[in-house]
C-alpha cells in the first residue's frame with residue numbers, strides 16, 4: 241500500500257485547489273494516516289465512495305466491505321482498541337446510519353476513539369422526510385463525544401482535523417461527521433488542515449494534574465495500611481501500564497482492574513488480584529471491601545464494579561485520578577480528586593516520591609498482602625472438570641494456554657466473564673464491550689483488530705447466541721481472508737440470561753433457550769468459505785485448537801459445552817461486593833497445598849503466599 245501522503249495531493253503546495261467535498265474528506269483522512277476504513281455504501285454516500293474508489297485504486301488506503309453497518313462500527317472500534325488509533329467507519333443515510341447506532345453507543349460507553357462518516361440527503365431536502373433521511377445527528381447526540389453536519393465543502397478539511405483531535409485527546413470517544421450528498425459533490429478551494437492548526441478554545445482537556453493534589457495523594461499512600469489500586473480502561477487509553485506497574489511495585493499496592501482495565505497489569509504478578517466487581521475474583525472483592533485507601537485510576541465506579549455503592553470500599557479514603565472531570569465525584573466523592581492524564585499524573589506521583597526521598601519500605605504493608613494471599617488461596621477461581629462434558633472454563637483455559645499472547649475479543653454473556661477470569665493477557669489484548677455489553681460485538685471487533693495488527697493472533701471468544709447477532713460477517717472474513725479465529729462456547733442458551741432466571745426469577749426460563757433453530761455452525765462457516773470445526777469431547781479440544789492456530793485463514797470452532805454451568809463468583813445486584821454467590825472453597829476442589837516455612841517465625845504458609853500470614857515477612 242502506498243503510504244506517502246504527498247502523492248494524493250502533490251498538486252497542493254499551499255495554494256488552494258478546486259476540489260469536491262468528497263475529495264477533501266478522503267484526502268484529509270489519508271493525511272491523518274488512515275489506512276483502513278470499514279463500511280457499506282448507499283445512495284447518499286456514493287460521492288464519497290467514488291473518491292474512495294480512486295484513493296483505493298491508487299493504493300492510499302483500503303476499504304473493507306462489511307455485511308451490516310453495525311459490524312463496520314464494531315470493526316472500527318476493535319481497530320481502535322487494538323492500537324489506540326482512531327478507527328474509521330462509513331455508512332449511508334437512513335438505515336445505514338441507524339444500523340451504526342449500536343456500534344457508536346458501544347464505543348461511547350467504553351471511550352473509544354472513532355470517526356463515523358454518514359451520508360445524508362442533499363441540503364435542500366433535509367427536514368422534508370426525503371427518501372432515506374434520518375436525523376442521525378440528533379439520534380446520536382447522547383452517544384457521541386462530538387458531531388458535525390458538514391454544511392459546506394469548504395468546512396470539510398477543518399472538520400476532519402477537529403474530529404481527529406476531539407476523538408483522540410482527553411477522554412477519547414466517537415465523533416460523527418454527517419455529510420449531505422451535495423456537499424460531497426460541491427467544489428471548494430481546498431488547503432489541507434493538519435492537527436496543529438486545530439483551534440478549539442472551548443475544548444482543552446486538563447492533562448497536568450494539580451501538584452498539590454499529587455502531594456496530598458502521596459501522603460495518603462504513605463499513611464495507608466490497606467491500600468488498593470483500582471484500575472480501569474482510562475489507564476489503557478492513556479497507555480499507562482508501565483506507570484501502574486511502577487506505582488504498584490514501589491509501594492507494594494495490590495492491583496484490581498475493572499473489565500475495561502484488563503491487561504493493564506499482568507495478572508501473573510504477585511500483586512495482581514485480577515478483576516473486581518460482579519464476576520470478579522473473591523480476593524479482589526474482599527480486598528476492595530476491606531481496603532482503607534482506594535486509588536482509582538481511569539475508572540468510573542460503574543455499578544457492575546461497585547455493587548451496592550454505599551458499601552463499596554466503605555472504610556476507604558479515595559484518590560480518584562481521571563482525565564474527565566465529570567467522572568470525578570460522579571458516583572463517589574473522593575478524598576483527593578486529581579483531574580489529569582493518568583500517565584502524566586502517575587509519573588509525577590512517582591517522581592515526587594523520589595524527590596521526597598521516601599524510604600523504600602514506606603507504605604509497604606506486609607500483613608495486608610498476607611491477608612490477600614490467604615483469600616487468594618481460600619477462594620480461587622476454579623476450572624471445573626466433568627467426565628462427560630467440556631466445561632466452558634476449560635475451553636478458555638485451554639486456548640489461553642495455547643495462545644497466551646493473542647489479542648482476544650469477546651461477545652457478551654457468561655463466556656465473556658469466564659474469558660475475563662481466565663485469559664491473562666497484556667494491554668490492548670483484551671477487547672470486549674464493557675459499558676454497553678453489546679452482543680454481536682466480538683467477531684466484527686476481531687476483524688478490525690486483525691486488520692490493525694495483522695501479524696498478531698486474533699481470537700474471538702463468543703457465545704452461541706451472541707454469534708448469531710452478526711454472523712453475516714463470516715462473509716467479510718472470507719472475502720478479505722482476514723485470519724480471525726472464532727470459538728463459540730456453545731451452551732445452547734443465552735447462558736447469562738438463563739443464570740439470572742435460575743437465580744432470581746424462580747427458574748422460569750422465558751425465551752432464553754437457543755436450542756431449537758440452532759444452526760450447524762461448522763456447515764454455516766463452510767457455506768461462507770470459512771473453515772469450520774466442531775468439538776464435542778474432551779479428547780478433541782486441545783488438538784482442534786492446535787489445528788485452528790496452525791491454519792492460515794479464518795476458522796470457526798463450535799465447542800459444545802456443559803449446558804447449565806453458572807458463572808461465579810457473582811455479586812447479586814444491589815448487594816455488597818463482599819457478599820458473593822457461589823464462592824468455591826479450597827477444600828471442595830481438593831487443591832493440594834504444599835507449605836513453606838517462614839524463616840522469621842516458623843509459620844507454615846501455602847506456597848502461593850508471597851508474605852508470611854503470621855508476621856508478614858517476605859517468603
Ligand SMILES: Cc1ncc(C[n+]2csc(CCOP(=O)(O)OP(=O)(O)O)c2C)c(N)n1
Nearest residue numbers: 653654655677679703704705706734735736
Ligand atoms: C444486543 C443485546 N441483546 C440482549 C442482551 C442481553 N444479554 C446479555 S448476555 C445474553 C446472553 C448471551 O448468550 P450467549 O451469547 O450464548 O453467551 P452465554 O451467556 O451463553 O455465554 C443476553 C441476551 C445484550 N447484552 N445485548
Ligand SMILES: [Mg+2]
Nearest residue numbers: 703704733735
Ligand atoms: Mg450461550
